[in-house]
Amino acid sequence: MTRRIAIVGDVSELADYGYGPQALGWWGVLGFVLIEGMAFVLAIGAYLYLMPFEAHWPPALRPPDLRYGTLFTIVMLASVVPNQLIKHAALREDEPAVRRLILIMIAFGVALLIVRGFEFTALNTRWDLNAYGSIVWAIMVLHTIHLATDFYDTCPLAVLVHVRGIDGRHFSDVEDNAVYWNFVAFSWLVLYVLIYWLPRWLS
Amino acid sequence: MATRKPQPAPDVPQHFSDGSDELARTWADAPGFWGWLTTVDHKRIGRRYICTGMVFFVLAGILALAMRTQLARPENGLMGPDRYNQLFSMHGTTMMFLFAVPIMEAVAVYVVPLMCGTRNIAFPRLNAFSYWVYLFGGVMIWIAFAMNVGPETGWFSYVPLANSDYSPGKRTDFWAQMITFTEVAALAVAVELVATILKTRAPGMTLARMPLFLWSMLITSFMVIFAMPSVMLASTFLITDRLVGTHFYNPADGGDALLWQHLFWFFGHPEVYIIFVPALGMISSIVETFSRRAVFAHTAMVLALVTTGFFAFGLWVHHMFATGLPALGNSFYTAASMVIAIPSAVQVFSWLATIGTGKPKFATPLLFVLGFFAIFVLGGLTGVMLASVPLDLQVHDTYFVVAHFHYVLIGGAVFPLFGAFYYWFPKFTGRRLSETAGKWNFWLFFIGFNVTFFPMHYLGLIGMPRRVYTYPVDMGWDLWNLIATIGAYLIAISALVFVVNVVRALRSGEPAGDNPWDAPSLEWATASPPPAYNFAAIPRVDSATPLWSDNDLPALSGLRSDRREILLTTATDADPQITWGLPKPSSWPLWSAIALTVLFIWSIFSPWGVVWGAIPLAVALTIWFWPSPDDRGLISEKSR
Amino acid sequence: MCLRFRHPDYRALLALLLASLALVGCERERREYSTQPLPETTPATIAVSSLRPGGAATFAADPRGSHYQRNAYDINQGERMFRWFNCNGCHGSGGGDIGPALMDAQWRYGGSIDQIVASIVQGRPDGMPAFGGKIPPQQIWQLAAYVRALSGNVPKDAAPSRSDTISNTPPLTRMPEQPPASEPARHP
């Protein structure tokens, strides 16, 4: 039997976009942050799990050189500032600010990818040398993939806001993108300590 | 939200299924095959997801028959070890990765948005993408299998057996990449379901009123999110060990063979519950409907689901008792494995209480649930036995375990799943399956199942190990193996009955009507099969069993019909918050999936495949997310 | 619905995947435990020519050679025998020691699989014993296929990766191909 319905209300006045937990996109970002956060946790777990199998850590090698890793960390942290600014600009729906800041974010992305390139040359190990080398490279590559994907997310978005103009949904997208960038940044802090400092403290 | 008297406007719908022409146009797919390729309708995608899953179920079942035939007699020459190893590896891989998890998510993809009372799943294009990725991954591994490049080291691919030294060629690489395919698909669907369940529930459907099926899918999705990264990491380590010479699993160079087992089972044990928890939700729906009362102790049931999901992550080591880990740690996992029996006990009690105090009608769906009790409880008890370290040391990796997990997985998941098919089939297709054929289907399955797997308990105890392609004559195993083989054919016959029943119903089944079972939840409020937009107006809910009230169903108007708009509500209380435009159909999820497939297969043969393959993928994704001028779903037309 | 899975589009997809597999062919995956169907004898005609480095290309190659050096399973077995028969004792793990290195492009007695087989069968001056009659032909072919793989003369998709041992050399999957210098490059 087909049930009749009675209209008891109307939602036409509701806004058709929102921010943070209001918006659907934010939940998507949250989901993927959880997934990738879990991947990082497990990779860190694998790193710690492999430690006891070697007498020395890192085995018969110098730990990765601090220079580029630290530089990367500094730039990464610095990038959080414009990232927060763009987030709030989006919440304020301040179009000019978003346009300006998103270019700065792209600049940071490029800089970070370049530094990361040098970082790989200064790890003092190879993935096929031993398990230590393998896990170090694995973690570095894993984080680089996140960096690259978020950078790649930002570029089309930048083109969009500059070429097609911004509406509420784009402000919301910009905010989500900023949330994800924070994740990439702060997950790196943990990895930086793990890869660059833990071996030094142990030896 | 402004509540006002309904004005008699011309386009005020009388039923959930009578939307204006404009609404129908807005949600319609392109006509013909192109529309089939580009659709983002959760119902069409859910249907094809289910069909594909069932195809893989049948294929894996055929492999099982082949194995049982080989084992019917001792020293049987039907096939050699290499073929047999590929058979059982493909059987396990297909059942776990290409049938069990996808089919549960598939049913959810179809049912969840309807149960929530919304118009489409969250992230519909991602949904389409996940289906294509899943399909291509499954097709890839089966073609590889057909070309003698099928996996040979079991669905668990323990190293070093799966390392280059002992599994030469590309067989294991294809297996590892198949994992990546299916995990990408499963994770995408999990994210969609979380967002759908938390953000698109009909106004008034508070967490307390949320149907248990939605609860179970919510928990399952979170389990997927936390468990699957583990196996992706593991299989990536494996394939890099095999392709570029990393040493994760090489004990001679600082690696460890058990790292694989930890990572794999940290996924592998929750995996069992990822398959089982959705089934629990299906059972709750069926029990509720057919005993005509709300499930007893709703809160306790929710807690049971949550604790199950939580403890599922604390058990993985009970797959590794024989590896010689510290005894004290093992005892902890024994305790944890025992504890997880409690939530199951709670649920079994509640269901029985519900049926007992209700007015049950023993239609086929409920029949399958009763079968579930008889089989799953036994499997659960043998599970308790396996949780005990000493006893596990005897029966681990024997046919006792084979019996145990088939009791748990077939009894605990496949029986409820079949029940769910019979239950929701009218909603999927608008036609009813034959009850008579349903009863035959059930009894053949039930008897065949027990004939096949009950003797295996005994086989294990008298020393028959798993994964053997043949066995000696004088071990006293012949009779029981023969019986098991006969049972396997009974199961095959019952599956055949099911297929015939479905085909007949699709051709000439009796029309179902909106709500053939007089069920209480929202998916039954609209037409069967539902219109593309599901609900012409958004239902409002003021009880856990909305359709059991006799009044007209309350609903909210005001969602735009000139674009694909849905209503977002708050996560806990489901108060209307904002409206949200969803994207239109697009072929780019398909192209992206193809690009990803090329990347994955390429990477099996050269690491550079990852680099060069990423370029077409990036292009496809960009076009996918680029809002096309005619797609007003992706832009806001209001401002603050 | 299920009928739709027979649609041309899926055939196209199958074709695509089949092609990607056909690229590498299943010569790689074939596993012959018994020595059938090939009558396993070592090439007899090589002895003479192989004594003249560079003359190797002049005789017709034994047809079995190409099968063995494409087949992942055979190369893998060869690696096992290389360890078991203690070839490492003289050749290092390919790096060379008392015996010549096997990872470079230099071949005193020819680097084609037939010539390597001949060297194993007949032995060579200065220490290489003759294994003819000690190692059955199939295993000699497998050994030879592996020895060629050591210098990268192997299809990358059939090459073994790192073994579960300590190794100071990159896995053969990443070993650059070094065609034998003493003969025109003849990729299997």
Place this chain on the structure above:
Amino acid sequence: MIGALQTAARLHAAALADVQSALDPAADQAQAIDGIWHLMLWVCVPMYLLVMAALAFVVWRARRQRRERGDVATASEGSLYNGLGIWVVVVMLGLTVLTTASYLVDRKLIPAQDAQVKIRITAKQWWWQVEYLNDDPSQQFMTANELHLPLAQKTHVELRSDDVIHSFWVPNLSGKRDMIPGRVNQIELTPRRAGKYRGTCAEFCGLQHAKMSLLVYVDEEKNFASWRSAQLGAAPSPGSEVLEHGKRYFETTTCAMCHTINGTTAHSLAGPDLTHLASRSTIAAGALPLNAGSLAAWLSDPQRQKPGTNMPTIDIEPDDLNALVAYLLSLK
């Protein structure tokens, strides 16, 4: 149900005198586990019957209900909640009992380091290398695929693997223990009943996982001693021309590339030690009984018996084969 299964098991055990069964314990360890098994049955079978009874009751009760369309059932739930509470308590009690018991038995299985006999077993694809260890090297010896244990004495077994993961499992004596490359596992056996038992590899280890078994003889003290002293000696030197021929063939051809026979020039460890082959009752890790016929069949085409085994097929002349078989059978 499980009860029925278990009685069936007893009958079966009586009938066939199982050589590979967890239900026919012949050592302290297996005995202890058997105890847990019985406890499990006594707890779990009633539990199962209880649930099934409840199910039957529910169905029976429901069948009596007249059911009109449209009416929603209503029942007082207070009593049900009490029932739920009791049920949970009962289940928890059962689980507590089982957990404690299994914990206690688990303690019993931990090897004490005071064993009289020490054995090292190294698993290889697809056979078992067995070394009887001793502080005095002259008292050590090696064999394969067959164990002899002294009755009523603690035997400490050290478990290693040379290639992939295997698992050592002799159900009549104890539970299984994995053999993992890069790791060393231990197990302790205290056999209480003399006789012949069969063990098998319990972890999937590749092509011939199915045919990787070993025999365990539990001997009276003196039989064990005599077996041991026999194993310590080198292989008997051939007493006839034929045997001499066989020995020569063994030393100068393929065989010597992989096998060892003490007292000859054959000293490779790639394959099983054959010094006292004739003292064993099977070949090829239990795949075939040891007799002239099966030995000849095995030598002339191992791949037919065990496809994928690392024993190569050699083309051997008939008279060589006969001599070789005769020689191997003379290695008492």
